[in-house]
Amino acid sequence: MPQHNGTRVAARFLDIRLRDRRTGYSNNFSQRSSGFQWFFSFLAAFSEFENKESTVVLLDEPALALHGRAQADFLRFINERLAIASPVIYTTHSPFMVEMGHLERVRIVEDRGPPEGSVISEDALANDPDSLFPLQAALGYDIAQSLFIGPNNLIVEGTSDFIYLTIMSQVASQKKRTSLDSRWRILPSGGATNIPTFVSIVGPHLDITVLADSDTQGMQLVTGMIEKKLITGTRLILANAVTGQKNSDIEDLFSVEDYVNLYNDTFKAKLKHADLGPGDRVVKRIEARIGKAYDHGEVAETLLRTHEGRTFSDETVDNFSKLNELVNATMK
Incomplete structure (x- = not known):
């Protein structure tokens, strides 16, 4: 017992403790x-x-x-x-x-x-x-x-993917081919690097399917999400599942002729399929030809404005119809 000037002092204090029932601590x-x-x-x-x-x-x-x-x-x-x-x-x-x-x-x-x-x-x-x-x-x-109220969410990389999927689903439907199920809610993530964060936030609570490009960055993201168990392999679709090429973007679902036409209408260019060098990805082949990068989103906006007056090759319609089938098959 402590002392003060030779006098014993009784010190009293109140110790309030809280116990966690889960851990006992x-x-x-x-x-x-x-x-x-x-x-x-x-x-x-x-x-x-x-x-x-x-x-x-x-x-x-x-x-x-x-x-x-x-x-x-x-x-x-x-x-x-x-x-x-x-x-x-x-x-x-x-x-x-x-x-x-x-x-x-x-x-x-x-x-x-x-x-x-x-x-x-x-x-x-x-x-x-x-x-x-x-x-x-x-x-x-x-x-x-409110974006995540629906149970069937399709996460894509950007707004270009949203436009391509939406418009080409309409085209497929008009041609009596497979379109995206109307219950899908397409959510642009703002870029490939944002997909894992997007999935980790939304995934634990709702059913999601991810559509990504199959370039090197896309493959790394896919591997990382599966390893972290953010998503199963059955709910993840890469663009090359349709094209059969090693590296593919969503733009590669268009036939080269169809995409080059969209590019020409967007930038008032006069490219031809024969002008492009070899390679898997049409975007990279065009950039190699013109010697610089270009805004892919502007091409998607051209499709949005002009799709009603356009004709598309059987290859393009077949590719998007196949993609729609793959996406729809993941719906629970």
């Missing part, structure tokens, strides 16, 4: 994360208001230490338990604290300076961009989540 409350401490303390302190009437609960920037999903838990506690008995008003800059299903509850506060001062408004159109940012971010998050 316990530690002191103060050693937990700041977000956990805040949430636990809030529940303990404000639960008493559940049974009190004529009380208004005012919270200034609550749940700052919590991550997005925990903020959703916090809102659920307010809605299901606290707000039933007491009105709750809180301020926030966090998009995760904005309930998109209850925008009628939102009020925007602006400091307009003298002589107006602080202005509270429910009219979003009347406010400046800085004040609207949390609402815009919440809307963007809500839209992003």
